[in-house]
Amino acid sequence: MSATVPGTSGPTGPVTLRPWPVAAARRLVEGVAPAPADAAGWHPDYPLPETVDVLAMLLAAHAAMGTLAGLPRWWVHEIRVDGAVVGDVGFHGPPAAEGPAVVEIGYAVVPPLRRRGVASRAVAQLLDVAWADGADQVLAGTDDDDVASQGVLRRTGFRRRLAGDWAVRRPVAP
Incomplete structure (x- = not known):
């Protein structure tokens, strides 16, 4: 079943998140060809160049903190559409x-x-993860001319701050 998201150019299937496997992240950052299981179902345009940069940054940060023994909290997730x-x-x-x-x-x-609403749905799911893991506030940044990304943030409850970044606070329980 496909869902059409208001304000998007067309339908996509269900959007789900899956934590990036740490071992696969290490291989990608090291320039090793992904194992077939790692790359199973990757869109032909994935991974994006910034994916490697983000994984390298997170691997280094979590290694410095000693939190790579298992899947760390505050990690990166694959966005999947129809698998x-x-x-x-x-x-x-x-x-x-x-x-x-x-x-x-x-x-x-x-x-x-x-x-097509994919990023908006993924960010909404990640916010649920953030709130469940105890975050009080979530920040995001965009380039001034990145209207599409700013739309993602607006749709998911973020508001632009005077500093130029975007923020959303944990919802208050009724």
Whole structure:
């Protein structure tokens, strides 16, 4: 079954998230060809160039913190549409040890599936993960001319701050 998202150019199937396997992330960052199981179902345009950069950043950060023994919290997820990996969405790292739990996110979708609501649905699901894991606030950044990404953030509850970035706070329970 396909769903049409208002304000998008067409239907896509169900959007689901799956944490990137740490071993597969290491192989990709090291330039090793992905194992068939790692690349099973990847869209022909995936992984995106920024995917490798994000995985490298997260692997280094979590290695420095000693949190790579298992699947770390505050990690990156594959975005899947009808089982195919079409992008990624995730946290730039964990919140600070002190004070409110504030995390930053990023996301990317393969060009053929942009403007179809995929990123909006993936970000909404990642926000659910953030709230469940104790985040108080989630931040995101966009380029000033990236109207599409700003639309994703608006649709998922983010508001632009004076600093130029975007933020959404944990919903208050009724």
